[in-house]
Amino acid sequence: xxxxxxxxxxxxxxxxxxxxxxxxxxxxxxxxxxxxxxxxxxxxxxxxxxxxxxxxxxxxxxxxxxxxxxxxxxxxxxxxxxxxxxxxxxxxxxxxxxxxxxxxxxxxxxxxxxxxxxxxxxxxxxxxxxxx
Numbered sequence: 001x002x003x004x005x006x007x008x009x010x011x012x013x014x015x016x017x018x019x020x021x022x023x024x025x026x027x028x029x030x031x032x033x034x035x036x037x038x039x040x041x042x043x044x045x046x047x048x049x050x051x052x053x054x055x056x057x058x059x060x061x062x063x064x065x066x067x068x069x070x071x072x073x074x075x076x077x078x079x080x081x082x083x084x085x086x087x088x089x090x091x092x093x094x095x096x097x098x099x100x101x102x103x104x105x106x107x108x109x110x111x112x113x114x115x116x117x118x119x120x121x122x123x124x125x126x127x128x129x130x131x132x
Contacts, residue, residue, distance in 0.1 A: 008124075015123035016059065020051040022116035023079045023109065030108075050082040059120075066125045068118060075117020076110035083109070 024047035028040045055078045062074050083106065 012059075012124050015120045016056075018123060019075070019116045019120035020048060020055065022119050023047070023075070023112040026112040026115075027109065051078065054078045054081045062120075066121075068121045071117040071121035071125070072114040073117070075120060076114035079113025079116070080106050080110050 024044055027047070028043050031039060031043070058074045058078050062071055065071075
């Protein structure tokens with residue numbers, strides 16, 4: 001990969017700041033409409049924390065691929081990774097990970113993260129040629 005110029009670096013930083021907001025806001029709206037909880041500041045804090053833990057290494061991979069589908073899959077994977085990891089530490093009988101409702105919610109969360117990945121791709125890589 002050749003050296004990135006200043007404009008590409010600024011676009012990448014802007015994409016890193018903006019793209020996690022899509023699944024975080026989607027998750028907050030879903031929580032608010034389901035049970036009326038208003039946990040937006042805490043969700044924002046933990047959403048960015050998990051983004052820095054899981055998303056930044058994924059961005060290192062996406063810098064090589066630069067394709068929309070890899071950004072979609074990467075964004076979706078980063079979004080559901082914390083829930084899957086946290087469910088590993090809970091009791092198997094109480095986490096309800098593999099019932100139909102939870103799988104549907106994980107699918108919706110994956111799509112929301114994928115949309116965040118597409119937002120990342122549009123901001124960071126839209127005018128850049130993909131590399132294989």
